[in-house]
Amino acid sequence: MKQQYIIPIFVPHLGCPNDCVFCNQKSISGQKKNPTKEEVKKIIEDYLKNIKEEEAQVEIAFYGGSFTAIDEKLQEELLEVAYEFIQQGKVESIRISTRPDAINKNILKKLKKYKVKTIELGVQSANDYILKRAGRGHTFADVKRASKMIRWNGFKLGLQMMVGLPESTRIDEINTAKALIKLKPKMMRIYPVLVVKDTKLEKDYQEGKYEPIPLVQAVETCKELVRMFANKKIEVIRVGLQNTDEITDPQANGSQVVAGPYHPAFRQLVESAMWYDAIVAKIKRLNVKVKEVEVTVNPIDSNNVIGHKKENVLKLKDTYDVDLLLKQDENIKQGKSKIQITKTYHDFLEE
Numbered sequence: 001m002k003q004q005y006i007i008p009i010f011v012p013h014l015g016c017p018n019d020c021v022f023c024n025q026k027s028i029s030g031q032k033k034n035p036t037k038e039e040v041k042k043i044i045e046d047y048l049k050n051i052k053e054e055e056a057q058v059e060i061a062f063y064g065g066s067f068t069a070i071d072e073k074l075q076e077e078l079l080e081v082a083y084e085f086i087q088q089g090k091v092e093s094i095r096i097s098t099r100p101d102a103i104n105k106n107i108l109k110k111l112k113k114y115k116v117k118t119i120e121l122g123v124q125s126a127n128d129y130i131l132k133r134a135g136r137g138h139t140f141a142d143v144k145r146a147s148k149m150i151r152w153n154g155f156k157l158g159l160q161m162m163v164g165l166p167e168s169t170r171i172d173e174i175n176t177a178k179a180l181i182k183l184k185p186k187m188m189r190i191y192p193v194l195v196v197k198d199t200k201l202e203k204d205y206q207e208g209k210y211e212p213i214p215l216v217q218a219v220e221t222c223k224e225l226v227r228m229f230a231n232k233k234i235e236v237i238r239v240g241l242q243n244t245d246e247i248t249d250p251q252a253n254g255s256q257v258v259a260g261p262y263h264p265a266f267r268q269l270v271e272s273a274m275w276y277d278a279i280v281a282k283i284k285r286l287n288v289k290v291k292e293v294e295v296t297v298n299p300i301d302s303n304n305v306i307g308h309k310k311e312n313v314l315k316l317k318d319t320y321d322v323d324l325l326l327k328q329d330e331n332i333k334q335g336k337s338k339i340q341i342t343k344t345y346h347d348f349l350e351e
Helices: 025-029 037-049 072-087 105-113 128-133 140-152 170-181 200-206 215-231 266-285 299-306 308-320 345-350
Strands: 004-010 057-063 093-098 116-124 156-163 187-192 235-239 257-259 290-297 323-328 337-344
Touching: 004 037, 037 072, 057 072, 072 093, 072 105, 105 116, 105 140, 116 140, 116 187, 140 156, 156 170, 156 215, 170 215, 187 215, 200 257, 215 235, 215 266, 235 266, 266 290, 266 299, 266 308, 266 337, 290 299, 299 308, 299 323, 308 323
Parallel strands: 004 057, 057 093, 093 116, 116 156, 156 187, 187 235, 290 323
Antiparallel strands: 290 337
């Protein structure tokens, strides 16, 4: 299987017709200005120098702005630079992120010409009232229309949603996931809302008009969303914003995060919570009082089973007085497990 690499090109806020309440793309990407075509070429060349595998599968990804809404001339320039590397056989495809209301037949025709393979849409919510409160400037009808056009024209569809938008509830977010599943995306990104400096949301937060959701609530909701998408074989490629010098602990120097459910290992918290639920469910199905269990998993899953700072081990002990022993086996598929009771309370009492 080919090793996959993504070369990220950030175009912060480029093409966005308005400011969403939560958005400051320059802070999120850590980039203060938009790249020129010369800079894009150098970024790609620098990344390629560090990719040693001859059979590598390389994709250039334009992140950050609404790519198909930017000036058409600049859009073509950036695509042409990326396409040169495809023609040279050094890159396999291109990925872009954009808005649902910046997709039409002509745009898709142009993207196909330049070998764009994946189109990600920033959806955020399926609730039109919440979209309006967030300042998105589009409706969910735009999302459905664009998603269908993207799939029908042979592109891979990716969707992005948010947890904790102003006035959004857990039910709203579950309903959004249900609505997005119907659109048949190949991949999903889930972002808990963080209050970032120099945004409308920061102003609302400072004035007491917006209260970010707690970390525990964000983890619990995202856990349910990931499970829903996984059940439909939809890959969740990111949970939480990537940790950077700017997107980091609000107490850290230089952090652009003011408040919200930030955690440097947010996805691990979510996946660990899912493993905890799975282990507890299996234990409860056993008709015996368990004292110690051995959980065998693929080595890739080990850290998530144990939990961040051994959270799952400690929680099982505190809540159920069960000791968790971890065993690794490469023959077990990732995401699967084998549980064996190594000690019951009867065994414990006999000792």
